[in-house]
Amino acid sequence: MWHKIDLRIPKNFKALHYDFEAMYRYAVDLSRGGLLEINFVDIGSYSLLTYIANRSSNLRRLRVSDFLGITRIGIFEEVEKFPLLEEVEFSFWCIREVLIKGIGQPCPNLKTLKLNGKFYMKSADKVALTIAETMPGLCHLQLFGSGLLYTGLKAIFDNCPNLEHLDLRHCFDFDLVEDLENQFSEGIKVVRRANFF
Known part of the structure; x- marks a missing residue:
């Protein structure tokens, strides 16, 4: 369990003020370093990506879509912490x-x-x-x-x-x-x- 995180947030949910970053962090914690795949769709921040990178060095697949919270430079600074990546x-x-x-x-x-x-x-x-x-x-x-x-x-x-x-x-x-x-x-x-x- 918790080897793959794929939270696709419907646009109408954003108005409900859920703390989606907290949900991502909790799911990452549940993986206990065993996270292999994560999909970010239309949510996130540099601090969230850093949080994941510092706890998921075995990551194999990374999908980032409309990741407005950080710069592209910030992304590859953290991607360096995923040396086992096979799919991006x-x-x-x-x-x-x-x-x-x-x-x-x-x-x-x-x-x-x-x-x-x-x-x-x-x-x-x-x-x-x-x-x-x-x-x-x-x-x-x-x-x-x-x-x-x-x-x-x-x-x-x-x-x-x-x-x-x-x-x-x-x-x-x-x-x-x-x-x-x-x-x-x-x-x-x-x-x-x-x-x-």
Whole structure:
């Protein structure tokens, strides 16, 4: 029990003034250091993430969505305390390469990375290059709405040899070039292209 915490708070509950952070903390305490997966959806603060990081060094899966209470820099400062992470999912309004570097370097076991949201257009390829540089063991990669370009995608193919699933939905800013299509057919089992819904 208490190895997975997934508190998805309906929007109408927020008006009822429940202390959701206290609920998260209590659930983390009940896990007694055995927490393996946590999902933050539309709630949280830097102090809550620090609380979890200081008590859950065995965490394998982290999902953060619309985490308005802390900065992205604050997130990867705490992610360094999760060296066993295998799966990370972030859904933010904007994603930059500094966040990716802060995850990839301290988490060598990372197999799944899911990024959902808007990327700064000038940094979409930088994000991809950082993924290629810091996450060579990836098997599953989702870059939903990334604005990814040829250079970044090619770097991922060249540096992530274990990649089996690639999700590029809503990446309308590039066309798959023929040589990349050939690489898809060689190693990647599942590809969800830009226009796939």
